[in-house]
Amino acid sequence: MAIDRSVRSSQLITPFGPGAILDIGEESLLLTDLAGWPKNLEAIKLDRLTRLLRKKLKAPPHKEEYGSNNYKHSISAIRFPKWMFCPNCRHMVRWGKSSQQRLKDELEDKPTCPYEKCKKRVLVPMRFVVACEEGHLDDVPWDIWAHAASKGNHCESKANYLYFITDSNKGSGLDALRVECKSCGASRNFEMLTSPSALSNIGLSCTGRQPWQKMQLGTCTATPVVLQRGASNLYFPVVRSALDIPIDNSRVDSSITEKIKSNSLFDEYINRLSIDKNSAELLAKIITNEENCTLEDLEHAASNESHQTPSDTKVPIDHYEIQEAEWSFLISENIESHRENTFSARVEHGFHQATQWDLEKKFDRIVLLDRLREVRAFLGFERVNPGGNTLVSPSGNNDINWLPAIEVYGEGIFFQFSESEMEQWERKEADFISSRIDPIKKRYDEGQVNYLDTPTPRLLLIHTFAHLMIRQLSFQSGYSSGSIRERIYAAENQAGVLIYTADSDSEGSLGGLVQQGQVDKLNATIAAALETACWCSNDPVCSEMETQGVMGLNKAACHSCSLVSETSCTMNNLLLDRKLLLGDVSGEGYFTSTIRQIRATEGTSFSHEDA
Structure with missing residues (x-):
């Protein structure tokens, strides 16, 4: 029987856009970047919004298109967090790389406990993940956490014999939860796990990982923090919306400056100004010809440029x-x-x-x-602290010229x-x-x-x-x-x-x-x-x-x-x-x-x- 992993199309804009963790039943899934979306999506037209965002807008596939019986039109996702545990024997397992593929409902089964005595009990994802203000996301290194309090411990099998233990005698707080290594006996509870310096105190820094992207980023200097995977500050979708008002586009918010800024070559022209003036001059001729404007108009638009091109370190349009x-x-x-x-x-x-x-x-x-x-477009997301200078683009590191949107x-x-x-x-x-x-x-x-x-x-x-x-x-x-x-x-x-x-x-x-x-x-x-x-x-x-x-x-x-x-x-x-x-x-x-x-x-x- 196929597993139904469908959600409403509007939920793929907010709250479950690219880079978000989605819990469906017993599974925890991480939605991947736009490279994992279907190619032939319906275009959404609203010229005023696309000019300001400088991106085309496309609608997510409808539920009947990406449901359990038609995976070719589905949104790509991976299992995350990778660390899971068996609710029967409490053994922890790090789910292998083979699971990092497109979810094909009729081919992929839920991960189960490898021990025969547990009779294929479905593994439960661990509740905590690591994130930073730069938008990075990773698993909690449970093997390191369990052995951090054991000075001088050199357990060679520390990742293979971990168990997630709940101590009912200590109530329902984090101190009642612990990870224990059955190989060497090392153990540590979760009491300090969510403190801001929990990972840095044991010598860990942000890995710079983006498991939801096909292309990975480099190192990161931000301080990583441990959050529950359902925490409200793990994922802040940034959405901009506009009303479809029947106005003369040449009269409202479409001055010659805006027309120039909406040209597909304008961003490249801005980039070339400081590194290659010859190519910038060539681009200037093309833009002025296409927009029927003067070079002075183009230079004025460039000098007043406030738009931020989609990247991992830019502020969204106001x-x-x-x-x-x-x-x-x-x-x-x-x-x-x-x-x-x-x-x-x-x-x-x-x-x-x-x-x-x-x-x-x-x-x-x-x-x-x-x-x-009304058209609502998903620009990207932030993690840990909203409203900062870090906006993670839904396209990841891919050269994609559209944004998901709904009308x-x-x-x-x-x-x-x-x-x-x-x-x-x-x-x-x-x-x-x-x-x-x-x-x-x-x-x-x-x-x-x-x-x-x-x-x-x-x-x-x-x-x-x-x-x-x-x-x-x-x-x-x-x-x-x-x-x-x-x-x-x-x-x-x-x-x-x-x-x-x-x-x-x-x-x-x-x-x-x-x-x-x-x-x-x-x-x-x-x-x-x-x-x-x-x-x-x-x-x-x-x-x-x-x-x-x-x-x-x-x-x-x-x-x-x-x-x-x-x-x-x-x-x-x-x-x-x-x-x-x-x-x-x-x-x-x-x-x-x-x-x-x-x-x-x-x-x-x-x-x-x-x-």
């Missing part, structure tokens, strides 16, 4: 650059005139006439997106906050805002969390509002909270959020989300979200906490009032503070006047049950 064109389009006056199969929008013109409770002052415009398409379809509601009202609030409540924001900024700088946007008052305000609305809309729209996403626009001169749903399994949507954005429902929905946020079941603790969340990057925000599913949030449920919306005795929030008027409305109660 999402602000992708969203700039989207913001310009979403606030444009003629957005309703652009109707296509993948996009349809209408401005809710009646919002300001029929609104209540000063909400017409808080928002400049509400746009309902009946149809939208999703759905609907959404766009809220454009009032810029004048926002600026007035920031000036009037500067002291109150500083008291909330400054501690978060300090922890942000100390934590080196570059994968998050820089904390600003409007970012935290808009982000928290998005979470409150996602929670409220999930009750009313028919969608689960995990299927509703946010898209924050909080850069300079931007103040808005798109709350939308997008699913890769079907085109279109249920229509329930847009229906809640209509003026006869939206006022009550916003009011219910704000009133619900005023009463957290963890108050007064939640409201008065100085720090919450990872590295203390939240203030008044917890699971009971503000956090949403990880699939919904673009910032890991961080940079949240509902007090910026609600205010307190020390100052007013952005919606304080609205909340006063809601509560003054006689006989009106807005809860999520009856909003």
